[in-house]
Amino acid sequence: MMMAMSPPASLENGLESFLAEAIRLGRDTMRAGEGGPFGALIVRKGEVLARGWNQVTSRNDPTAHAEMVAIREACRRVGDFRLAGCTLYVSCEPCPMCLAACYWAGIERIVYAADRQDAARIGFADAVIYEEVRLPPPARKIVMEQAGREAALAVFTEWEGMAEKVLY
């Protein structure tokens, strides 16, 4: 007897169309020469707040990954540095830069299509950077040195004592 297969839960309830749009956006902007084959949408309560696509090479901005562009645009649109209640739909698993940006922005859910190994197979460094980030600083390929800590801590102490600061 054959079992009827139900679709994966993550493809139900409109997920598929947002994710499909992110993938198409990456494809179309790649074809237009904007950058790598990556697209992203920020969605809140079924509304698309922002769209982003890779523009690293066309804008000479190594931080202009699809997710970063979308996060910055969504924040501009809502006038807040937090994106509570938002989902990121993205054509590929976010690299550590974009993933950490999601934490800073308070994004609650990420739906991604390809993953870091798929990106590695077409020449992108995402998987390598994930390995580097987890290493202790002295073990990384980038030379890292710590110095002058006491001077920085004096500023941190001043920050702690400020009454009117905005926390993030």
Next chain:
Amino acid sequence: MMMAMSPPASLENGLESFLAEAIRLGRDTMRAGEGGPFGALIVRKGEVLARGWNQVTSRNDPTAHAEMVAIREACRRVGDFRLAGCTLYVSCEPCPMCLAACYWAGIERIVYAADRQDAARIGFADAVIYEEVRLPPPARKIVMEQAGREAALAVFTEWEGMAEKVLY
């Protein structure tokens, strides 16, 4: 007999002044209400290419960490998405977002003052985010789901076959 103490190697050769400037920049912009107590310089062959300071709360941009602002400005200035031969001087260890951005930008050396634990002690999430980034996606606090991989891979295959793309 007392031993004469030599200064730490990382404080020699001009490092101290660039790092001190990064720390002062973070302090002064914190006092001006721009954001958290963080400053950064990008330096190449003794020349300051760019300065950055935290502007998350003043610009409603969760990606506007000191390092990110400095990297973007340095790239604008040199007209390239790579910062070969550059050193980042920064008042605190870069968070995973900023560290990964350094890899994407090809920065070769990072000199930092305070570290992720110091940042944690004044309320910043850097250390928590380092722990999250190293986890497998399903284990993270942000809900992560993978779907639609085949559709994304079709675009990746098209990228691989493109003759005129700019790699990064």
